[in-house]
Amino acid sequence: MLTTNPYDDDKLREECGIFGVSATDGAAALVALGLHALQHRGQEAAGITTFDGHHFHTHRAMGHVAGNFDRDDVIRSLPGTVACGHVRYSTSGETALRNVQPLYAELSTGGFAVAHNGNISNAMRLRKELVRRGSIFQSTSDTETIIHLVATSNYRTLLDRFIDALKQVEGAYSLIVMTPEGMIACRDPLGIRPLVMGKLGDAIIFASETVALDVVGATFVRAVEPGELVIVQGSDVRSIRPFAPMAARPCIFEWVYFSRPDSIVGDHSVYSVRKAIGAQLAIESPVEADLVIPVPDSGTPAAIGYAQQSGIPFELGIIRSHYVGRTFISPGDKVRHLGVKLKHNANRALIKGKRVILVDDSIVRGTTSLKIVQMMREAGAAEVHMRIASPPTRHSCFYGVDTPERAKLLAAQHDLGGMTGFIHADSLAFISIDGLYKALGEAKRADIRPKYCDACFTGDYPTTLTDYDEGAEVDQFAMLAERVV
Structure with a gap:
């Protein structure tokens, strides 16, 4: 199929x-x-x-x-x-x-x-x-x-x-x-x-x-x-x-992930903001390690910022193939699992015996993080630490982003310890919501009238949601099967 x-x-x-x-x-x-x-x-x-x-x-x-x-x-x-x-x-x-x-x-x-x-x-x-x-x-x-x-x-x-x-x-x-x-x-x-x-x-x-x-x-x-x-x-x-x-x-996730890093969004260079997020993440969640490795390509600017702030060397420990499309033919689960390596592969000679920090932009279901941590361990990493350049995604988006229902969001179902265990990392940390705002030049997130839409992190939706009454989310997502953007 x-x-x-x-x-x-x-x-x-x-x-x-x-x-x-x-x-x-x-x-x-x-x-x-x-x-x-x-x-x-x-x-x-x-x-x-x-x-x-x-x-x-x-x-x-x-x-x-x-x-x-x-x-x-x-x-x-x-x-x-x-x-x-x-x-x-x-x-x-x-x-x-x-x-x-x-x-x-x-x-x-x-x-x-x-x-x-x-x-x-x-x-x-x-x-x-x-x-x-x-x-x-x-x-x-x-x-x-x-x-x-x-x-x-x-x-x-x-x-x-x-x-x-x-x-x-x-x-x-x-x-x-x-x-x-x-x-x-x-x-x-x-x-x-x-x-x-x-x-x-x-x-x-x-x-x-x-x-x-x-x-x-x-x-x-x-x-x-x-x-x-x-x-x-x-x-x-x-x-x-x-x-x-x-x-x-405006949607804060434009700076975290959606926009291309060479775009300017709201007077901010997307690339510069992502580097600043990585630097703030290093301040908030330091860990002793030998290498900082981005999860390509979206984690790269934040990983550069983390490495520069922490003084830990930045290396390309995961090599991405740019010649693989979004789909591939898979006759079964075994081949489907191996197909992961069509797009990303560990740089084994670099990783073996090293304590590595993986930097990615977000965790949604957690399945990608689990596979990447496993890839690092199979390549011989001594320790695998995960650092995420956004706060935990605990809420669905209703403003033009394809988000799984909350039951499939890892952060909505587990605390930090549970998420760490799920992806089998030695440690896991997310940037704080205040830290994300600091990377965008704000002192911290305002409790009243925050400057950005950050509802996927906080649940603070800036508009009414007529089609998504509280407590009816599952039913509404079933209804969305007949609706697309």
């Missing part, structure tokens, strides 16, 4: 990345390049929609951007000077072409295409009401709810209809919308998911991360502010803020 590599099973997944460009020739090719830079945010499917002044054109496909959008015939089938694109990683449930974005519909005002990063946490309630009123859904995506809310709004102009729709949804969203009138980019009032704006000549560009601007040669202008709508019509760019001001709560 076709199975996912065990190392990939045990990571939190950012569900998508978005990229849009207005007022440039060859817009589709530019979007394809931008999506390449955002591939880490979604690896199951990709799509691009363009507008040529008269008609909308869409190509959506399962799989990576490469192989689907690096073909001349595909790009030629997407004419126009305005385009937006999406890379996707699904939550539970159906992985199907009908859920691949951008989603497109013909409304009374004309064509309407939307690319969404985030999660609408009252989508099930809204969908039920819309269906009762006669809406016919074509996908199982919560993003389609926005389209139906726009279509059924009683306001006259498309912009007012769109704002009316956004005022009915809760949760997290960064959106790029295309209409015959132009492009709209926006973030939810808390700014939970990222979105930035850049410029390339006369073209205005929107992207989930600054690295996508770098790749296409665009200049970073600024972040789209929480609760802001940026409207682009030809060369005219204007901004409106239709929501009541709120204290922003």
